[in-house]
Amino acid sequence: MPTKTLLQETQDLLIVGAGCSGLSLARELALRGYRGKVVLLDQRTAFSNDKTWSYWAKKESRWHQLAEHYWDSCEISLRGGHRQQCDFHAYDYCSLPADTFYQDACSLIDLGGYTVELGQTVQTIEAIDDPPAKFKVTTTGGKIFFAKQLIECNARYQSADYYQVFYGEEWLLHEPLPDWRRAGLMTELVSDEGGTEFIYWLALAPDRVLVEPTRFTQHIVDPEILQTKIEIWMTQYGLAPAQCIRHEAGVLPMGRVNSGHTSWPRAGLAAGALRASSGYGFLAMQHWAAATAEQWIRTGRLETVDTYHPSVRFLDALFIKVLINQPRLGGDILSQVARALPDDGFARFMAGEASVKDWLNVIMAMPKIPFIQALCQPRGFIN
Ligand SMILES: Cc1cc2nc3c(=O)[nH]c(=O)nc-3n(C[C@H](O)[C@H](O)[C@H](O)COP(=O)(O)OP(=O)(O)OC[C@H]3O[C@@H](n4cnc5c(N)ncnc54)[C@H](O)[C@@H]3O)c2cc1C
Structure with a gap:
C-alpha cells in the first residue's frame, strides 16, 4: 500500500497537466490578479526545451515579442511542381522555444502565488460530494488533492x-x-x-x-x-x-478528438485545440486560456470554451473528410490554399483570423466535386 499524504486543504482550482494549455490558463489567471488557491500537477520532474512552438503573430503583438525567431516569408511547394512564396506584411511566422514559454509562464504563476507540483503523476480523478471539495485526485505516489474545481490539461485522448x-x-x-x-x-x-x-x-x-x-x-x-x-x-x-x-x-x-466522457472540463490537445486543417494550436490555446480565465473570475464557472467559430470547425472538418476520402488530393489541395491566399491572406487564414473574402477565395479554389461528395455523405463525422 502506498503511504498517503492527505492534503486536507481544498484548492480552488486544480489544473492537471502543466504543459501548454495548463500553464497558459494559470498564466492568464495570474495576469488578471486572481488570488484563489491554484495548484498545477505534472508528471514531468523538470521543464525542458522539449519543443518549439511556431505560429503567425501580428507584428506588434505580445506573442511576436516573446518569439525567438521570425520569418516574413515562407515557401509552399509541390514535389517537382508548383512553388508558392508568401510574403507577410502585418504578420510574421514566429517560433518560440518551449523553455522561453515555460519561464515566462512560471514567473507569472509565481507572482500569482500558485503552486506547480512537478513529479506528480495523476492516477485517478473522482468527482465527489464532500463540500467544499468536488474533486479528489490521487497520484501514483499516493498523494491526494482535493479541489472545488478541476480541469484536465494532460493531452490524454483515445x-x-x-x-x-x-x-x-x-x-x-x-x-x-x-x-x-x-x-x-x-x-x-x-x-x-x-x-x-x-x-x-x-x-x-x-x-x-x-x-x-x-x-x-x-x-x-x-x-x-x-x-x-x-x-x-x-x-x-x-x-x-x-x-x-x-x-x-x-x-x-x-x-475531431475522442477523449471519452468526463464530468469535468478538458482543454488543450485532448479537447481539439489543434486546428483540423493546419495542425496549429498554440495561439488558439492562448485565446482559450484568456477567455476561460475571464469566465472563471467573472462567474466562478469553468466550462469548455471553444475559441474556433462553429463555421471554422465545420469547414475544417469538411476539409479533413475530403483528405480521408481522397488522400491523393492532399498535396494539391494544400498548395491551392496557399495559391488562393497570397501573402497576409495566408497568414490570416493560418492564424485563424481569415476574413469572409479569404474564406471565399479558399472555397472557390477547392476542387468542387470531392467537397460536394463529402458534404452529401450520409454518415459523416461533421455535426
Ligand atoms: C514536438 C512538438 C512540436 C509542436 N509544435 C507546434 C507548433 O509549432 N505550433 C503549434 O501550434 N503546435 C505545436 N505542437 C502542438 C501543440 O501545440 C502542443 O502539443 C501543445 O503542447 C499541446 O498542449 P497541451 O496542453 O494539450 O499538452 P502538453 O503541452 O503536452 O501538456 C500536457 C501535460 O500533461 C502532463 N501529463 C500527462 N499525463 C499526466 C498525468 N497522468 N499526470 C500528471 N501530468 C500529466 C504532461 O507531462 C504535460 O506536461 C507541437 C507538439 C509537439 C509534441
Whole structure:
C-alpha cells in the first residue's frame, strides 16, 4: 500500500497537466490578479526545451515579442511542381522555444502565488460530494488533492479522425546558408493512399536549420520512419550537416478528438485545440486560456470554451473528410490554399483570423466535386 499524504486543504482550482494549455490558463489567471488557491500537477520532474512552438503573430503583438525567431516569408511547394512564396506584411511566422514559454509562464504563476507540483503523476480523478471539495485526485505516489474545481490539461485522448505525424532534427551546418532568413512550411508536398507528406524546415541561423518531415494521415505511424527523409533532403539541397543538436517528434490529433466522457472540463490537445486543417494550436490555446480565465473570475464557472467559430470547425472538418476520402488530393489541395491566399491572406487564414473574402477565395479554389461528395455523405463525422 502506498503511504498517503492527505492534503486536507481544498484548492480552488486544480489544473492537471502543466504543459501548454495548463500553464497558459494559470498564466492568464495570474495576469488578471486572481488570488484563489491554484495548484498545477505534472508528471514531468523538470521543464525542458522539449519543443518549439511556431505560429503567425501580428507584428506588434505580445506573442511576436516573446518569439525567438521570425520569418516574413515562407515557401509552399509541390514535389517537382508548383512553388508558392508568401510574403507577410502585418504578420510574421514566429517560433518560440518551449523553455522561453515555460519561464515566462512560471514567473507569472509565481507572482500569482500558485503552486506547480512537478513529479506528480495523476492516477485517478473522482468527482465527489464532500463540500467544499468536488474533486479528489490521487497520484501514483499516493498523494491526494482535493479541489472545488478541476480541469484536465494532460493531452490524454483515445483516438482522432486524422493525425499529423512528424520527426524533426535541428542541425548545425559546416557551411553557412547563403540566404538563411527563410522558412519552408510545406515543401516537397506529395500524396498517396497513405496520406500527404511534406518537409517543414526553418533556417534558425546562418549555420542552423530545423528539418521536419511531416505526414498528414488517417493512420498512425511511428514518427521515426520519417527520419531518413532528413538526410535525403539535406543532400538534395547541398547542405553539409555537422552536428544534430536537438530532435522532436510527435503524433498529434487533427480534426475531431475522442477523449471519452468526463464530468469535468478538458482543454488543450485532448479537447481539439489543434486546428483540423493546419495542425496549429498554440495561439488558439492562448485565446482559450484568456477567455476561460475571464469566465472563471467573472462567474466562478469553468466550462469548455471553444475559441474556433462553429463555421471554422465545420469547414475544417469538411476539409479533413475530403483528405480521408481522397488522400491523393492532399498535396494539391494544400498548395491551392496557399495559391488562393497570397501573402497576409495566408497568414490570416493560418492564424485563424481569415476574413469572409479569404474564406471565399479558399472555397472557390477547392476542387468542387470531392467537397460536394463529402458534404452529401450520409454518415459523416461533421455535426
Ligand atoms: C514536438 C512538438 C512540436 C509542436 N509544435 C507546434 C507548433 O509549432 N505550433 C503549434 O501550434 N503546435 C505545436 N505542437 C502542438 C501543440 O501545440 C502542443 O502539443 C501543445 O503542447 C499541446 O498542449 P497541451 O496542453 O494539450 O499538452 P502538453 O503541452 O503536452 O501538456 C500536457 C501535460 O500533461 C502532463 N501529463 C500527462 N499525463 C499526466 C498525468 N497522468 N499526470 C500528471 N501530468 C500529466 C504532461 O507531462 C504535460 O506536461 C507541437 C507538439 C509537439 C509534441
